[in-house]
Amino acid sequence: MQPGVRVVCAGRNKHMTPRQNDVLARHFTQVHASRGVGKCRALHASHPVDPPLPRRGPQALVEPSTGLELVAHGSTFAGARLDAGTRLLLSTASDWRAGDAVDVGSGNGVLAAVLARQGRTVTAVDVSRAAVASTAETLRRNGLDGRVTVLLADGIDSLPDRSAGLVVTNPPFHVGAAKDSTATLQLIQQSHRVLRDGGELWCVYNTHLPYLEAARRAFGRARIVVQDRGFIVLCASR
Ligand SMILES: C[S@@+](CC[C@H](N)C(=O)[O-])C[C@H]1O[C@@H](n2cnc3c(N)ncnc32)[C@H](O)[C@@H]1O
Missing domain, CATH: 3.40.50.150 (Vaccinia Virus protein VP39)
Incomplete structure (x- = not known):
């Protein structure tokens, strides 16, 4: 993943759970939810974690x-x-x-x-x-x-x-x-x-x-x- 990648996922509050933050946190070091607008909010994820090192040797x-x-x-x-x-x-x-x-x-x-x-x-x-x-x-x-x-x-x-x-x-x-x-x-x-x-x-x-x-x-x-x-x-x- 490129270092500057940002992900924004928006949805109805009733369809969003803290588990979604956990999943994003596996791949991004910064994850936060926006303030709600009406019955919706967004999750923001940025700063991808370092990718695993490529496998070396046989x-x-x-x-x-x-x-x-x-x-x-x-x-x-x-x-x-x-x-x-x-x-x-x-x-x-x-x-x-x-x-x-x-x-x-x-x-x-x-x-x-x-x-x-x-x-x-x-x-x-x-x-x-x-x-x-x-x-x-x-x-x-x-x-x-x-x-x-x-x-x-x-x-x-x-x-x-x-x-x-x-x-x-x-x-x-x-x-x-x-x-x-x-x-x-x-x-x-x-x-x-x-x-x-x-x-x-x-x-x-x-x-x-x-x-x-x-x-x-x-x-x-x-x-x-x-x-x-x-x-x-x-x-x-x-
Ligand atoms: C089905 S694999 C079997 C590999 C190994 N013997 C095994 O049982 O796991 C076939 C092998 O034949 C090699 N091969 C393909 N064409 C060949 C050729 N013209 N001469 C010699 N070896 C060849 C491939 O690189 C591959 O390693």
């Missing part, structure tokens, strides 16, 4: 179901919280194939952290600088940074053929502000290239999206492992 919260401290810079997806789709994907974590892993679209780093906590070597990739910083800080705060390479990259084109045992992802569904499946359809194809024989892609997505068919096209076969009202988790084996 958000950080301990996520109860994983016990991980999650960190989110800027507009990182889901902030420092666990997304509902990611939660469903994590419910399958004990079924993920053993070995080194890639987390594509790592966001606040929760999947990379769970993979690292399983004792794996992990590559975490995100196209967003804020997300990469968030992933790195989540890993550092949970003592897992030694196991994870965090990359700022668009997709996993830069990873060599047949170099990973597992790809785990809650993939992007936006390009900028627009909903767009293109990046994920490419990611499914890229995962097939990056996985070794026997390697697995685990992916969670909104139920209306066509990723099961895309995974079947790329891998030959893919199955739904678990589904709820909003999300599907699929697994495709190379």
Whole structure:
């Protein structure tokens, strides 16, 4: 609020209560009622209170179901919280194939952290600088940074053929502000290239999206492992 703002509210006496002064006093340091004119009076409020300081630094919260401290810079997806789709994907974590892993679209780093906590070597990739910083800080705060390479990259084109045992992802569904499946359809194809024989892609997505068919096209076969009202988790084996 600008420092010079003044508010004047006029009304019939029968519609005015001291509570209205209290509400204005939360936001203005000077509040007073005028003398009445007929059956009406006015409330005057001026000198706004100082606004709260802007929040500095990243958000950080301990996520109860994983016990991980999650960190989110800027507009990182889901902030420092666990997304509902990611939660469903994590419910399958004990079924993920053993070995080194890639987390594509790592966001606040929760999947990379769970993979690292399983004792794996992990590559975490995100196209967003804020997300990469968030992933790195989540890993550092949970003592897992030694196991994870965090990359700022668009997709996993830069990873060599047949170099990973597992790809785990809650993939992007936006390009900028627009909903767009293109990046994920490419990611499914890229995962097939990056996985070794026997390697697995685990992916969670909104139920209306066509990723099961895309995974079947790329891998030959893919199955739904678990589904709820909003999300599907699929697994495709190379
Ligand atoms: C749905 S969020 C999932 C974030 C995190 N893994 C989680 O489960 O909360 C998808 C993430 O993909 C990232 N992303 C979008 N396009 C990408 C691309 N082309 N390559 C890599 N990451 C991308 C976004 O920045 C975002 O962090």
